[in-house]
Amino acid sequence: MPxxxxxxxxxxxxxxxxxxxGSASAxxxxxxxxIRMGVPVAARNIFPSNIQGLPTWYEVRVSGAGWLGRRGGVDLMVAMNPQTWDEDIASIEPGGYLFYDSTKPMPASKFREDIRILGMPLTAICNRAYSDPRQRQLFKNIVYVGALSWLLDMETAAVEALIAQQFKGKDALIAPNIQALHMGRDAAAEHMKPIGLKVQAAEGVGDRIYIEGNAAAALGAVYGGATVCAxxxxxxxxxxxxxxxxxCKKLRTEPETGKALYAIVQAEDEIASIGMVTGAGWNGARAFTCTSGPGVSLMQEFIGLSYFAEIPAVIFDVQRGGPSTGMPTRTQQADLLxxxxxxxxxxxxxxxFPEDPNECFHFGALAFDLADRLQTTIFVMLDLDIGMNEWLTAPFEWDxxxxxxxxxxLSAEDLEAGAEFGRYLDVDGxxxxxxxxxxxHPERGAYVTRGTSxxxxxxYTENGAAYVENVDRLTRKFDTAKALIPAPVRRNARRATPNGVIYxxxxxxxxxxxLQTLESKGVHLDALRIRGFPFQDEVFDFIAEHEQLxxxxxxRDGQLRTLIVNEGGIxxxxxxxVLHYDGTPITARFIVGELAASMARDMQPLREVLR
Amino acid sequence: MTFLAKPKLHHPGLPTNALGFNRRDYEGAISTLCAGCGHDSISAGIIQACFELDLPPHRIAKLSGIGCSSKTPAYFLGSSHGFNSVHGRMPSVLTGANLANRDLIYLGVSGDGDSASIGFGQFAHSIRRSVNMTYVVENNGVYGLTKGQFSATSDKGSKSKKGVANTDQAIDLVSVALQLGASFVARSFSGDKHQLIPILKAALTHQGSAFIDVISPCVAFNNHPGSTKSFDYVRAHNEAVNSLDLILERDEIVADYQPGTVELVTQHDGSVLKLRKLAEHYDPSDRLSAMTYLQQRQAAGEIVTGVLYVDPEAGDLHEHLDTTATPLNQLGDAALVPGAAALAAINASLR
Structure with a gap:
């Protein structure tokens, strides 16, 4: 045994x-x-497209160093699902730990020799303590959290404070939950020995907040002045x-009247959603819809109308695994094209392209300014990984x-003062x-918006010259967008290098x-994080500066790469x-492996990295 | 084909309304539809209705989908903003526009292809959401712009210009609107302006989703013998259940009728629908019996017209959403942006 x-x-x-x-909240x-102990955590739900009965996993990466990507591999498996037992046992790293409900004996063949087994009769404990079947189920989850907290040497105070916070308003539930927690701790203390994995209080979290990207984007929409959501x-x-x-209920209820300073409509489909957004945007309200790839497929016609008739709209596309219905509960970045x-x-x-919930908030707010400024559809491209998982992220800021x-x-006053109005007239280039x-205005400023030329x-005109003038102006407008969308973020390697990475x-x-892992092995890469489309000159300069990127x-298809090649003539x-598309979030291990393998197969440090 | 502006010259003696506008102020560009098209009569009806109602033209938003009917907003209310959107999707665009500014009057113009086929879903959902609008379907039973295919409102057995009989069941938009909870439902005929104009006026003043199915023969592709949407056929089978006068709040109601022959319906804005009964026992305040009546008369081959149903107390989408009285598009930063202090509190709750 290792x-x-x-x-x-x-x-x-x-x-x-x-x-x-009921495991999710536990x-x-x-x-x-x-996190309350000051140690950074990256937690991810891995769940099926199903409501009840199918396997679901929750992965917690404890990283004092602050790495929030998925690591890959499992050091401690809490195996509570017989359906996935074999797969779960197999995923544990050699020398790792298995915690399981030992109420029902398992044959020795169901375990591994190279891991440490921690069995606790959770069902038996809960059956003894509770008579209600639902309580037996729910408290079982808290009992194992209690046991883990003892095994990992965690502070009970942090857990207890959180329980009190979680059940605030339903105070009667606080004591039984704390009791269940201690049931687990006591059982572990009595029958088990501490394990090699430890959580030690630290100062690694700072002022960061913990929130899902979707919630952050929604809050961004509130701060961005969105009033219509369809x-x-x-x-x-x-x-x-x-x-x-x-x-909105909290922040956008008119204090004097209790009335809503917003309108939210659950439409009959994605086409109606974007139709309502288009109508509201046309009429001067900031409007958005949120959807995923299949919804964007359905919205195509309206997006073209928004482009050509120049109507502001914001679409939050929380990307999932495609094509077609694809993998609805898995992550991908496959809607770029x-x-x-x-x-x-x-x-x-x-x-x-927000990288985390902090940018989901800031880009979420910015998108509405951009939509109004550019009079077109702005996509905010989230994905399931940042959208539906809680992340530690920098606190939101607002000036x-x-x-x-x-x-x-043009306002009524502008029109009254005699401002020239041509709806599609470019007056300043x-x-x-x-x-x-x-x-x-009673006499000025009216026109018919249309998707025809x-x-x-x-x-309305089908005059070729007028058409060309119009669509060439739209190209100019798209160029203007470059200066308005967030610039790419560059991180230079400690040493000059002909190699770069774009993500x-x-x-x-x-x-x-x-990048840090590679650097520690002497592999240097300059990195550029693209934050929006159209691409700015910085993107193409970065490409020009490097030999290989x-x-x-x-x-699967390298959609960002396709866009770069196409837009920049690269x-x-x-x-x-370097493509990762199995539906799980990309890991540092994968990137290191792929980059190292691809860069220089004969370089000694790289072989070490690969190993 | 390009845009044809209409000359602004008009006879100095044209009568004006309470706002000082004359009828021409409610016109738009010159129609490019076929000569004699029923749709042009509906445009004329809209112009007359808005003129008579003293509506400020710029406070009306006119929206449409795609098709011959959907072109018409260019031909009336030249001082109004218009939106010729995408096929079958006028209802969602209008809904969004209405959410953005509850103070404008929303006039949606659509056709039978636009509302009964590609846009059947959006038609249905905008009605059931009680969007405050006047939704006019210019119903000719045929696809005109693509030259004569049957539409979903073509009656079973009705013949195309080439003599082919339609084998599909027709969708009756009026029945569907009734079933979905429209609070004002009417049917009229583009060839009967005396019936159409009061109905348009009543719908425009109605608070809630007002739906009008206007049979509007297509002179180019659906006005031949064998068609059930031709001028001759509609005239021969038109059975009006009532005749309407709209009395605005400012006008005096004159009791020039026998008791029991007229029903007065007071609308939310104070206007009164004076409905003179033509069909005995027809009660436009009873949704269920209206639906039954329609089915019965339809089975007998009649085209039932008139104000078929009205609920003057119906609420609208804004009421359901409890939105503020100020149009959402006029809310300023102070009302919309919660600010740094509120954000700091949110940050604190997320630690």
Whole structure:
């Protein structure tokens, strides 16, 4: 038997549960307790497209070093689901630990020799303590959290404080939960020995907050001044609309009247959702929808209308595994091309790529300014990994001197003063025309918005020259967008290097870790995190400066790479695709392995890395 | 084909309404539809209705989908913002526009292809959501722009211009609107402006989702013998259940009728629908019996027209959502952005 793993603040615990068994809140309690001890945690739900009965996992990476990407591998498995037992046991690292419910004896063949087995008769304990079947089930989860807290040497105070917080308002539940917690602790203390994995209080969390990207994006929409949300339920984006409703109720209820300063409509489908957003945007309200790939497929026609008729709209696309229904509860970054070039005809749409919930908030708010400024659809490209998992992230910030940028809108006063109004007239060269809100002025400013071709004064025309002038202006407008969307973030290697890596979105966490690992092995790469589309000059300069570049993304076809090649006229041979697309979040281990293998197979340090 | 502006010259003696506008102020560009198209009569009806109601033209938003009917918003209310959106999706665009600014009057213009086929779902859902709007379907039973295919409102057995009989069951939009809870439902005929204009006026003043199915013969593709949407056929089978006068709040109601022959319905805005009964026992305040009546008369081959149902007390989507009285598109930063202090409190709750 290998030596049992001994690690402090650096290990992975995986809970294998049955969907619908109430394990989620107990597991989250475990993760948050560690954060309360000042130790960074990255927790991820791995769940099926199902409500009850199927396997679900919750993975907690405890990382004193602060790595928030998925690590891969399991050091301590909490195996509570007989359906996945074999798979769960197999996933444990040699020297790792298995914690399981030993009420029912298991044959020795069901275990492994190279791991340490920690059996606790959870069902028996709960059956003794409780008579109600639901209580037996729910408290079983808390009992194992109690046992783990003892095994990992965690502070009970942190867990107890969280329980009190969680059940605030339902105070009668606090004492029984704390009692169940101690039941688990006492049982572990009595029958088990401490293990090699430890949580030690630290100062690694700082002022960071812990929130899902979807909730952060919804809060961003509130701060961005969104008043209309039209949406259709689809995993993994549903919680954006739900969080928006929650935050609006709290932050956007008119104090004097109790009336809503917002309107949320659950539409009949994604087409109606984007239709409502289009109507509201046309009429001067900030409007958004939230969806995933299948929804974006359905919205294509309206996105083209928004592009051509120049109507502001914001779409939060929380990407999941495609194509078709694909893997609804797994993550991918595979909607880039459908979003960038959505709809028929020549179209292009700005996109924002948040890396974590902090950027989900800030880009969420920014998207509405951009939509009004550019009078077009803005995509905010989340994915399931950042959208539906809680992440430790920098606190949100807001500058109270900031005002909402409504873009180029002529008011009744402007029109009265005789401002020239041509709805599609570029008066200052940035490609962005002025618009008017319906009902603004009795005689001036009215026009018919249409998806048919139009001249500078919004009049229907099929005149070729007028058409070309219009669509060329749209290209100019798209160029203007480059200066408005967030610039890429560059991280230079400690040493000059001909190699670079380009990535975006939720790959960021794993990439930071991979770059440090590579650097510690003497492998140097400059890195560029792209934060939006269209690409700025910095992206192409970065490519020009390096001999070989890796484009790391979470889809099969290298969609970001395709966009870069297409938009920048880049030689495809220069961009090496590094692709992760099995539906799980990309890991540092994967990136390191792929990059090292691809870069220089004969370099000694790299072989070590690979090993 | 390009946009045709209409000359602004008009006779100096044209009568004006309470706002000082004359009828021409409610016109739009010159129609590019076929000469004699029923849709142009509906446009004329809309112009007349808005003029008579003294509506400020710029406070009306006119929205449409795609098709001949959906082109018409360019031909009326030239001082109103218009939105010729995408096929079958006018209802969602109108719903969103209405959410953004509850103070404008929303006029949705659609056709039978737009609302009974590709947009059947959106038609249904906008009605059941009680969007405050006037939803006019210019119903000719045929696809005009693509030259004569049957639409979903073509009656079973009705013949195409080429002599082919339609084998599919027709969708009766009025029945569907009734079933889905429209609070004002009417059917009219583009060839009967005396019936159409008061109905348009009543719908425009109605608070809630008002739906009007206007049979509007297509002179190019559906006005031949054998068609059940031709001028001749509709005239021969038109059975009006009532005739309507809309009395605005400012006008005096004159009792020029025999008791029991007229029903007065007071709307939310104070206007009164004076409905003179033509069909005995027809009660436009009874949704269920209206649906039954429609089915019975339809089976007898009649085209039932008039105000078929009205609920003057119906609420609308804004009421259901409990939105503020200020249009959402006029809320300023102070009302919309909670600020740094609120954000700091949220941050604190997430630690």
């Amino acid at each position: 030596k049992p793993l001994t690690r402090t603040n650096d290990f992975v615990v995986r809970f294998a549960n049955v969907n619908g068994s 597991n989250a309690l475990f993760a948050k307790s560690i 949406w259709y339920p689809i995993t993994p984006s549903t919680s954006v609309a739900e969080a928006f409703a929650r935050y 459908i979003a960038a070039y959505a709809s028929h005809g020549d179209t292009k749409h700005p996109m924002l 109270d001197t900031r005002t909402l940028d409504r873009g180029k809108v 940035d490609g962005i025309p002025y618009r008017t809100y319906p009902g603004v 139009h001249d500078q004064y919004a009049r 975006f979105g939720s790959t960021s966490a794993a990439m930071q870790e991979a 890796f484009v790391v993304e979470q889809n 030689d495809p041979a220069k961009l090496v695709p």
